[in-house]
Amino acid sequence: MRWSEAMRVRYERDAKACDRIDILALESSCDETAAAVIRDGRIVLSSVVASQISSHQRFGGVVPEVASRAHVEQVTVVIEQALADAQLTLGDVHAIAVTRGPGLIGALFVGVTAAKTLAQASGLPLIGVHHLAGHLYAAALSQDAEPPLLALVVSGGHTELLYVSAQGTIEQLGKTRDDAAGEAYDKVARALGLGYPGGPAIQDAAAGGDPAFIRFPRALLEEDSLDFSFSGLKSAVMLHLDRERKAGRSIRVADVAASFQSAVTDVLEKKALLALVRTGQQTLLLAGGVAANAHLRARLQTACDDAGARLIVPELRFCTDNAAMIGAAAYVRYKQGKLDDLTLTAQASLPIDQW
Amino acid sequence: MALLAIDTATTTLSLALGDRAGHVLAAWTTRVARMHATLLNPLIDEMLAALNMDLSDLEGVIAGVGPGSYTGVRIGVTAAKTLAFALGIPVLPVSSLAAAAYSLRCCTGLVVPVWDARRGAVYTAVYRSQHGHFSQLAADARRDLAAFGETLSTIADDGETVYLLGDSALQAQREWQEQSGLTRIIVYGETTEVRAEDLFALGCERFAQRLPGREEGSHGENANALVPRYLQLAEAEARWLQKERGSEDDGPERTIISPDDRSGHRSCHAD
Structure with missing residues (x-):
């Protein structure tokens, strides 16, 4: 039987008769090779993440070719582990899901090809997922977060304000025009000699620093804009470091880190509040790797309390890149019958409204 | 029972399905730029359907592991290892360069693929095809094109024909024909391409020797270890x-x- 028929038969039988749906999901859009098995979009049966942080540390950032090579080495290993942890075999799951974009194209190809091949070999439905939709549905794994809601997704590759409707459609309200917030963290951390990844490094360094030491620029762009820009801030930090070094003064790392972090948080907080007011939403979801930043979480919590809104932050292990969130998002598509075929391919950029 | 050979390391996306005795049942090659990832799985599906076969009929996968395009080779290797993992069958890595050279197994002389590897370098290897024997004299490597002519002249017998194939073949011919000892250089093909029937031919004999029956366990154990040979x-x-x-x-x-x-x-x- 052709895969398209086998998969269709399987889907129609399972969607009708099964009281629980287990999805095997893959994620390889950046530097984490991940696989997970998710039940009904919210119960994590397993979640395996093979991080490449140690192999990128020496470069101070993710090198796409190094990442792609590591994905090929890890991909079947994490799949095998995810199935073993869930105590299931490939024949037991009901669908295969994968991040199809956006992300590093060479890295995405590995996950997408592996997912297509798994679906083909097991006669299972295939579901391509938008990486950011994954970050949004991460909330479903640990928190009761029903749309409609406003989401702020902040990571090494993304800084976006998204509106998720009750029907599950996603609208982009604002995005970064240059560097992502996490990217700015990485670059500033490297300039300060704090190592990679920059988020935790700067957070630790900033702990004893004075956030008012230097007032770095806060790029708010046009008055009504929900877009972000962090490259000016990054340049201002570099300029300061340059000036201090040329003058022969020692760098006050803790103060600079704290001042930088405070500038980033100010902008994120202002824009998120503006978006809450603009959309009239009562719920703000903070997702993405930078959600791990305690300073940002605390500031947003206070801001949301003051505004009478509810702040939702997924468990931290589901904020950084993982496959569990891809399985959670894929469940929505499974329920809607929005399945992909074997021509599914990776896309480096992918609008969120097409997720 | 059948073996599937896959190569996506070069401009060609190539698939061959054959039996254990070495007969090719179907072999398809496409040359559509930047479509390897999109087309590989659908074409496997089409090929099986044309042969009225199922993936469960496969008892092994032969993977072209490069060298070649980094992104390209990863697509075929990822599919091959995932297939081996999912079906619980073994996967055998075969050099894409060797497969390209093996297409000249009926010629007599040295067969030297020269594939552009940028910055004046090529992916290359040296094979000798003679009286039905095909042997490797220099390993797959990334080498400086200009400098390798001298090495090649020490490998070639007096007056031995050297067949070049690949996108750097014309350039190699120009650079090497001045070398003493390399008097007969023939450009056999000017494109860098692999046909999976050659990959299959190289792989199936080795496979037949070591392939246990499906029921004998320890299958797909090398799927996790399979990676491209980038040579760089x-x-x-x-x-x-x-x-x-x-x-x-x-x-x-x-x-x-x-x-x-x-x-x-x-x-x-x-x-």
């Missing part, structure tokens, strides 16, 4: 290594990795 470090990695080792070492352009390295570890040496 990622550029950032090469630069980093160079810095670590100090300035007397070779630059990234001359960083060469040879799959001969028995330890299985990637190592660098100048050619």
Whole structure:
């Protein structure tokens, strides 16, 4: 039987008769090779993440070719582990899901090809997922977060304000025009000699620093804009470091880190509040790797309390890149019958409204 | 029972399905730029349907592991290893260069694929095809094109014909024909391409020798270990290594990795 028929038969039988749906999901859009098995979009049966942080540390950032090579080495290993942890075999799951974009194209190809091949070999439905939709549905794994809601997704590759409707459609309200917030963290951390990844490094360094030491620029762009820009801030930090070094003064790392972090948080907080007011939403979801930043979480919590809104932050292990969130998002598509075929391919950029 | 050969390392996306006795049942090659990832799985599906077969009929996968396009080779290798993992069958790596050279197995002489590897370098290897014997005389490696002519002239017998194939074949012919000892250089093909029926032919004999029955266990055990043979470090990695080792070492352009390295570890040496 052709895969398209086998998969269709399987889907129609399972969607009708099964009281629980287990999805095997893959994620390889950046530097984490991940696989997970998710039940009904919210119960994590397993979640395996093979991080490449140690192999990128020496470069101070993710090198796409190094990442792609590591994905090929890890991909079947994490799949095998995810199935073993869930105590299931490939024949037991009901669908295969994968991040199809956006992300590093060479890295995405590995996950997408592996997912297509798994679906083909097991006669299972295939579901391509938008990486950011994954970050949004991460909330479903640990928190009761029903749309409609406003989401702020902040990571090494993304800084976006998204509106998720009750029907599950996603609208982009604002995005970064240059560097992502996490990217700015990485670059500033490297300039300060704090190592990679920059988020935790700067957070630790900033702990004893004075956030008012230097007032770095806060790029708010046009008055009504929900877009972000962090490259000016990054340049201002570099300029300061340059000036201090040329003058022969020692760098006050803790103060600079704290001042930088405070500038980033100010902008994120202002824009998120503006978006809450603009959309009239009562719920703000903070997702993405930078959600791990305690300073940002605390500031947003206070801001949301003051505004009478509810702040939702997924468990931290589901904020950084993982496959569990891809399985959670894929469940929505499974329920809607929005399945992909074997021509599914990776896309480096992918609008969120097409997720 | 059948074996599936897959190669996506070059401009061609090529598939061949054959039986254990070495007969090719179907072989398809497409040359559609930047579509390997999109088309590979659908074409496998089409091929099986045309043969009225199922993936469960496969007892092994033969994977073209490069060298070639980094992104390209990863697509075929990822599909091959995932297929082997999912079906619980073994997967055999075969050099894409060797498969290209093996298409000339009926000629007599040296067969030298020369595939552009940028910065004046080529992915190359040397094979001798003679009286039905096909043997490898120089391992797959990334080599400086201009300099390799001299090495090749020491390998070639007096007056032996040298067949070149690949996108750097014309250039190699120009550079090498001045070398003494290389009097008969023939450009056999000017494109860098692999046909999976050649990959299949190379792989199936080796496969038949070591392939246990499906019921005998320990299948797909090498699926996790299968990776492309890039023959070259990622550029950032090469630069980093160079810095670590100090300035007397070779630059990234001359960083060469040879799959001969028995330890299985990637190592660098100048050619």
